[in-house]
Amino acid sequence: MPAPPPISNTIRRLRFEHGEMTQQQLADAIGMTRQTVAAIEQNKYSPSLEAAFRIAEVFGVEIGAVFQWKADEKQGR
Amino acid sequence: MPAPPPISNTIRRLRFEHGEMTQQQLADAIGMTRQTVAAIEQNKYSPSLEAAFRIAEVFGVEIGAVFQWKADEKQGR
C-alpha cells in the first residue's frame, strides 16, 4: 500500500448528510468509478484537482470543506 | 500536447501581487520544480490536490481563488 496522502476528507459524512447518498451515486455524479470513490474516501490516495472540484460541487461546498490537511501537518517539503 | 485541462488559474497574477515572486521562488515555497510551476501556470495540466493546496497556502487564499472551471464549463461527464 502506497503511503497515505497528507490530506484527509469528510466525504463519508457529506454523503450521509446528503440523503444517504451511496458511493455509487456519488461516483456517477462526478463521473468516476465506485472503486475510486471508495479509495479516496478511505484516504488511499487523494483525488486530482478536477475530481476534488466535482465532489465539492456535488455537495455544494468549498473544496476546503471536503478536504483538509491531516492533523495540521502543514507539509513535508 | 495532451489536451488542456478544464481548469484555469490565476497564479501569474497572484505571483506579481505577491512581491513579483518568481516561478522559481514559488516552486521552492511549495516544493516543486520551476518547470512544473510553469506548466501549471500555462494550463498544460492541472496540479494534484496537494499541490493546489500548497499554492493557495502560499498566497493566503482559498483554492477557489487560484483555480476555477474554465469559462463555466461545469463538466463533460
Place this chain on the structure above:
DNA sequence: ACGTAATGTTAAACATACTTGACACTATGT
C-alpha cells in the same frame, strides 16, 4: 435459506502529474 445492495479490496493496464537535465529566447545590467 436465498437474493440483492452497499462496501472493501486487489491486480493489471492505462492516464496524468511531476522530476531531471538540457537548450532556447528575451530583457536587463555591466
Place this chain on the structure above:
DNA sequence: ACATAGTGTCAAGTATGTTTAACATTACGT
C-alpha cells in the same frame, strides 16, 4: 559585447491517480 535572471519548452523517466473486472463480506428484505 558579455553575463545573468526569468521564462518557455522538450524528451525520458518515475510516481501517482483512475479504470476495469473480479471476488469477498456484511446487512436487509423475502
